[in-house]
Amino acid sequence: MPPVSPKGWLDPRSELARLAENLCEAKSRGNGFRQIAFPLWPGAAKQTETRGKPEEGKPMADRFRITLAQLNPSVGDIEGNAAKAFAAWQSGREAGADLVALPEMFITGYNTQDLVEKPVFHQTAIAAIDALAAQCADGPTLAIGGPWIEGASLYNAYHICRGGRVVSRVLKHDLPNETVFDEVRLYDSGALGGPYAVGNTRIGSPICEDAWHPEVAETLAETGAEFLLVPNGSPYYRGKLETRYNHMVSRVVETGLPLIYLNMVGGQDDQVFDGGSFGLNPGGKLAFHMPVFDEGLAQIDLERGPDGWRIATGDFAPVPDTWEQDYRAMVESLRDYCAKTGFRKVLLGLSGGIDSAIVATIAADALGPQNVRCVMLPSEYTSPESLEDAEALARALGTRLDNVPISKGRDAVTETLAPLFEGHDPDLTEENIQSRLRGLLLMAMSNKFGEMLLTTGNKSEVAVGYATIYGDMAGGYNPIKDLYKTRVFEQCRWRNANHRPWMAGPAGAVIPERIITKPPSAELRPDQKDSDSLPDYPVLDGILDLLVDQDGSIADCVAAGYDHDDAKKIERLIYLSEYKRFQSAPGTRLTKRAFWLDRRYPIANRWRDPG
Known part of the structure; x- marks a missing residue:
């Protein structure tokens, strides 16, 4: 280096x-x-006379x-x-x-x-x-x-x-x-x-x-x-x-x-x-x-x-270091995407978690805090700490923060579906209703106010489908789509410690420390943690780097020290979620293996690594 x-x-x-x-x-x-001595190509002499000949009468x-x-x-x-x-x-x-x-x-x-x-x-x-x-x-x-x-x-x-x-x-x-x-x-x-x-x-x-x-x-x-x-x-x-x-x-x-x-x-x-x-x-x-x-x-x-x-x-x-270049790329891509598609303002769901926090900060730096609307959409599963963290972030950034509880809407949807769901135990369906209701409300606000909705899923979640299609995946652009979760944590720390003239947001530690340090959770059921469904993010991201960014195999994962069953599970989730990525919002390309044009896989695909 x-x-x-x-x-x-x-x-x-x-x-x-x-x-x-x-x-x-x-x-x-x-x-x-x-x-190599290249032979003249057909017509080279004629082309040289018209294209490479110095102008006559001109002094050297x-x-x-x-x-x-x-x-x-x-x-x-x-x-x-x-x-x-x-x-x-x-x-x-x-x-x-x-x-x-x-x-x-x-x-x-x-x-x-x-x-x-x-x-x-x-x-x-x-x-x-x-x-x-x-x-x-x-x-x-x-x-x-x-x-x-x-x-x-x-x-x-x-x-x-x-x-x-x-x-x-x-x-x-x-x-x-x-x-x-x-x-x-x-x-x-x-x-x-x-x-x-x-x-x-x-x-x-x-x-x-x-x-x-x-x-x-x-x-x-x-x-x-x-x-x-x-x-x-x-x-x-x-x-x-x-x-x-x-x-x-x-x-x-x-x-x-x-x-x-x-x-x-x-x-x-x-x-x-x-x-x-x-x-x-x-x-x-x-x-x-x-x-x-x-x-x-x-x-x-x-x-x-x-x-x-x-x-x-x-x-x-x-030349800035890699952390600054990545962050600048996310800011510039969002700024130009809005400018070139006609949007002056954006909104996003602010959960009190780290992904929406970094996206809100990128948006404030790209467009100015006055052009960013943050929306908290709490349910009974939303912790008081998440509410406090979301408020602290919006206050530090200087963005608008709206509070739109979803409990009444969720109850109405649940009641509407009750006759059809009778005899079936509650499961992931009910969790996804919450996410899809949030997506519906955010898209309604986007339509009403003319503000583009940002999605906030990191590359780890996008890779394994740990997101709800037509729910938290709804929106027009995703600045962190190519940023693995482990890098999200470090990128937040970098932004808290650095400010540049090209940032329209305020200087200082705008992302509360508790947002960075608390265990990630979707908060769709009591005491939920991301680790309930996925390996810890350092393990998940290591396997994803091998399977996605390096086009590696299950054997490569095992050789690198990862558990065979974890690698097989992650591979299965990557392939199963292809249809979600096909319908997802575009987002900033930070690597040579970003999801969209860099990596194009079939949706109907029965291949699995036999390793």
Whole structure:
């Protein structure tokens, strides 16, 4: 792990220096690096003349300025995204930039999923880029991501605009087809191509996934690229920054070229794009690092010397630790989900337990306490401590707290069903009526007040179905859907000890200590504890990590020291609850195995590990 400062920040320069040193040593030994001379592809000579030839009559420049636009697009808001791009271009023109660069698929927003296949949508996006090129005729070159059509083929492209028109297009070659990405079914793969010219400078732009593999960057280097500019739509997951560093240092070591990595920011459904754009000089030395999660423009200068271009040293934003990055991702995803779907306020059921406490805190930090309604829905099983804890939390956060007892409603439902249930003993059905009644009341308030209902189930509960469908699973978004219960406890402690300028909620220990330390309970029957139905959370989460996050087996669980019967029980619950997850609200993606696009399993499934 990189060095950690007293404030919990990581220094990316130290980590990148270590990676570069290891990779340079490996290259010198010939280990793990492909040294390939690529043949020219059909039409390469013609393409190089139009795309990579320096402009005639231009003197060789010794300085090249790029305005990097680390911005937050909205999927489908083509007009709004174009306006953001134009504003960035204007800033670049005022700063004397030679090139203004925006991220991958910026004009449409990202990830578009199947929307990009709709003809009227991609035609509108392409027309918007043409209009933007005309609007940006007098000033720096504009580079922007968007779709492109050639014949019957749809491409993920990078459009290079100069002099009022699109003068070049880079077509993405390596299409990701894993986790949240389905680009193989959406786009055609572009041919390996050469660099494009801006003035007398030739630039290679591997698009996102193209820079995670060697062939595109090597081809660009061999066909005359002087540095690499990599536009990305790269979403966050825990540890993603280090993964990016590894790949980009590899490209720099292989090609010997400077590399600028440009990423977008902002939430889109379950995904959060975390920015963190950076530059690397030959040898892997970090030249600058933009903040994670924040929108911003950076003026990046390159200087030409005897050994070619080098990125001038710029600012180095600190990189927060994992706890802060996870929490920021949950805040930003909720904030953008509301902004991009039209909600200004949210509500949630506040039980006095830890899950609803952290969700209420995330909501207050995302939208401001004045835009969060907490609702206590007690029954006779609700403990006085839970009522006190819920009130203390709402008071500390500054949110509204409504108290809506459910006993009369539950009695009415029970009476209505009594003739049908006669002769049957009370069981889980009656417990679930309480949860579903709470869901009904919360959804009624959501309809009446126009406030989006948040769900509060953690990843441990979502995994094993320890939640009531059409009850506490009702709602529009779940910020902690990919956060295991054991991490919920630690995340609460982190938030109590830390406050940042991007948090709209108050500073201090807003989550009462008793909420964090008391045994978790759904409080649907007397003296109920979660441990009555499930293994203790450290055991449960350990087994889930193996079975879900690592795609392991029952044998793997046993080898790790877990009880065989516990592992079999958890596996059974995971498969049985698939239908619940299929109908659950979207939520913030924090790992590479989040429930939704990362892990897609059949609902009707009779497979069980024979181990």
